[in-house]
Amino acid sequence: MDLFDQKKENKSLTTLIFEKIREDIINDVYKNDEKIIEAKVAEEMGVSRTPVREAIKQLELDGLVENIPNRGVIVKGVTPQDIEDIYTMRLAIEGIAAKWSVERMSEDSLKDLKDIYELMEFYTVKKDIEKIFELNTRFHEVIYKASSSHYLEHVLTDFQQFIKSTRKISLATEGRVEEALKEHKKILDAFLAKDIKAATDALVYHIEHSKCNAGKMIERTTK
Amino acid sequence: MDLFDQKKENKSLTTLIFEKIREDIINDVYKNDEKIIEAKVAEEMGVSRTPVREAIKQLELDGLVENIPNRGVIVKGVTPQDIEDIYTMRLAIEGIAAKWSVERMSEDSLKDLKDIYELMEFYTVKKDIEKIFELNTRFHEVIYKASSSHYLEHVLTDFQQFIKSTRKISLATEGRVEEALKEHKKILDAFLAKDIKAATDALVYHIEHSKCNAGKMIERTTK
DNA sequence: TCCAATATAATTGTATACACTTACTCATAC
DNA sequence: GTATGAGTAAGTGTATACAATTATATTGGA
Incomplete structure (x- = not known):
């Protein structure tokens, strides 16, 4: 199991398993309402049940699985409606952020x-979507962290995770990376100028745009 | 350990321990930056380390403790600033809700x-703060659930937990229960009339009022 | 054939055991 | 005195064992 290769990162098995299952739920590898059986997952990953259980307990708190006492957990995937809702909430909170x-x-x-912005420029030219996506995530995380608000950072970081799949698809659409780059430039400039209004506007515009783009993609993929 | 008495509720030890520790962190029984030692907690509660570990893993995801790999977790309590921030975010999201x-x-x-409102009226007359508080929580939870948005409900329910101690103190101030009752009446009427604007206004007003009241209390208790 | 009752298997919940990492103590060298 | 390092203790991380619960299969009777 390649899970072990990553252990250099000083992450526990629990953390790795948590991230793996979360990824799989968000990417619809685990289908909605599907039952997750600890022993099965443990065997697949070549580990004992203990870290799997711990990971599942975390997923439960995240709302990605639902626990039915003594009967196990079932997957509660992120539906298009959830993503729409999360974008709406995100918009409200990013304004504060x-x-x-x-x-x-x-x-x-x-x-x-x-x-980060400059790397974005670089990879946009090279059209390396994977790298751009990662930088994109980091860009926003720097902003969240700067808010110096533990819970704001927490909530918005979580939101980014939940809408990850959609953000990824959205970014892959024709012309979107270039647009996104421009939007990030505006955000960066506003921060450099310490202009609150400009920053708010630029961020809200960027997210609305992403949301809109994502919306189109969801429509298309669910049809 | 009276933990076991509650087992009738069909909750696992993990859940009970999670709720207990969360309560203790929020109520400042566990101080900020204090280290939590699994074995110690387990012994205190008369259980094995396993459910304690699982509970702590959940607290970690909630942001109430911070995990340092191989070194354990330290408490990250809810500071007055956190509460202020949470109220601000709550206000933004309740508008949507x-x-x-x-x-x-x-x-x-x-x-x-x-x-629930009618029970509130009853217990307000009887001045049973504990009951009122509980009904208060449920009142808002019904609204959250009605939004039919998994994540909105999730976020706002969490927020209510985090600011629990403050809400409790706030409610105990002279005259606040009567005020709160009136505010809940307005919210209820707006919902009965299916008047979105009135409901939004009433909710925002109620929360702003609570926040303001809480703010005063925080000032006083931290001085 | 269908139902109920019961045995059996599968799965979760909890406890324990052991491995691994980090923290602590104390002696030794400088 | 202070720094260094071996040895020990304490604590976390993971695996396994066992108990309790729930799901499934089977059998006997109407």
């Missing part, structure tokens, strides 16, 4: 943001 | 809401 983050962002974080 | 909930609430839920 923008304000706090501009006010509180350190010079170091600002530099990180700039660096 | 109001709209969806009014539109989607079933007659059964509407009846539940009414019943």
